[in-house]
Amino acid sequence: MKTPKELGFYFPAEWDAHESTWITFPHNDHSWQGDKLADMYPEYFAxxxxxxxxxxxxxxxxxxxxxxxxxxxxxVYGIEESxxxxxxxxxxxxxCRDHGPAILVNQSGDERLLVDWGYNAWGGKYPPFDSDNESPTRIASILGLNKVIPGIIMEGGSVDFNGAGTVLTSRSCLxxxxxxxxxxxxxxxxYLCDYYGVEQVLWVSDGIVGDDTDGHIDDTVRFVNEDTVIAMVEPNEQDENHAVLAQNLRELQAMRLPNGKPLNIVEIPMPAAVVIDEFRAPGSYANFYICNAGxxxxxxxxxxxxxALERLAQFFTxxxxxxxxxxxxxWGQGSFHCLTQQEPAAKHA
Structure with a gap:
């Protein structure tokens, strides 16, 4: 049986047009304990x-x-019901970034294919996860899409794509x-090449403090165009994140794209430490989500x-x-990118 790559499918860049965004509405107070679940709803509805x-x-x-x-x-929040x-x-x-589907498009843009990776809640940390693991199958049925099952564990937050054959990821996670x-x-x-339709895998070392996913890339390094990444850095040498982000930066500086060119690297300092109930949460500007509206x-x-906003605005004109x-x-140890999964648009004949 041919792989998605052999069939001409690939995972498009997040800045390409979306048909929709998929999310899974939070209800688990193990992620947002006590009153924190209700307290986060205004931000979630925003x-x-x-x-x-x-x-x-x-x-x-x-x-x-x-x-x-x-x-x-x-x-209440001014959201158009339609x-x-x-x-x-x-x-x-x-x-949903991690348990949701990966939807690929073909080179001509007129077909889509759903990849149903396995999901085990970041190495079995938070059972049960059976219903979330079944999410891609349900969405494939809703959308009427064919699906393929690679048969291994893979999370959407562990990978980031430039839409031109390159994927970024981290050793600490994958x-x-x-x-x-x-x-x-x-x-x-x-597996990444065959089922995401890429040519090249680039690896950084690790993730930030408080990230219980074992170092997802969407908290540290993100593509903003085909050859440019934003890299989170921590200028304070006494901060726990300084050394690992400096190591990632050195690795990024040594990387080359398939055409031989180095990455254009834009450094963005980390936010001030977000500490809640003596726990340092994984606050990062890299966890942005690119949707049609912004x-x-x-x-x-x-x-x-x-x-951070000013730097990013330079690349999204x-x-x-x-x-x-x-x-x-x-407080739930993730942010906007972790909560969302884009459904890329297909070009309709």
Whole structure:
């Protein structure tokens, strides 16, 4: 059987046009304990509203009661109901980037294919995760898409794409024995190439403090165009994140794209440490989400916010760069990119 790459499919860049965005509405108070779940809802609905301005938001909803709650809040937050689709099906947690589907397009842009990677809640850390693991199968049925099942664990937050044959990832996550201990680095690279339709895999070392995913790339390094990445850095040498981000930066500086050119690297300082109940959360500007209506950047009410927004705006001249508060959302140890999964648009004949 031919692989998606052999069939001409690839995972497009996030800045390409979206048909919709998929999210899984949060209801698990293990991620946002006590009152923190309700406290983060205003930020979450602000995220939904910002996305819905430019595309449909498909929401996986755990049950009828939660669906009724969501419907009751749309007008409160000024969200146009016609832009929202609710799909009632069992879910475990909110991190749709990781348990949601990877939807590929073919080179001519007139066909799409869904990749159903396995999901084990970041190495089995947070059971149960069975309902979330079934999410891509349900979405394939809703969308009427053919799907392929690679048969290994892979999370959307662990990879970032330039849409031109290159994927970025981290050794600390994809080479962690809690994911696919039977696979070597070369074998994992082959899966990435075959099922995401890429030519090249670039590896950095590790992730930031507080990231319980074992170092997802979407907190440290992101493509903003085909040959440019933003790299998070920590200027304070006494900070726990300084050394690992400096190591990642050195590795990025040595990388070359398939055409032999080095990456254009834009450094963005980390936000001030976000500490909640003595826990340092993984606050990062790299966890932005690119949707049709804009680039949605998590902000943390600190001096570094403005600089991050200004830097990102230099590279997204076709849509606004919008800062949205993530001070409450980040308690769940993820932010806007972790919560969303784009459905790329197909060109209709």
């Amino acid at each position: 995220l939904i509203k910002a996305i819905s301005v430019g595309e449909i938001v498909n929401i996986q909803v755990n049950d009828d009661q939660l669906a009724a709650f969501i419907k009751s809040q749309l007008a 832009q929202i689709r609710l799909h009632i099906q069992p879910t475990n947690d909110a991190w 080479l962690n024995p809690n994911r696919n201990p039977h696979l070597s680095q070369a074998q994992i690279e082959q 680039v949605l950047v998590p902000t943390f009410d600190c001096a570094q916010d403005a600089f 076709d849509r606004p760069v919008i800062g949205l508060s993530a001070k409450k959302i980040i």
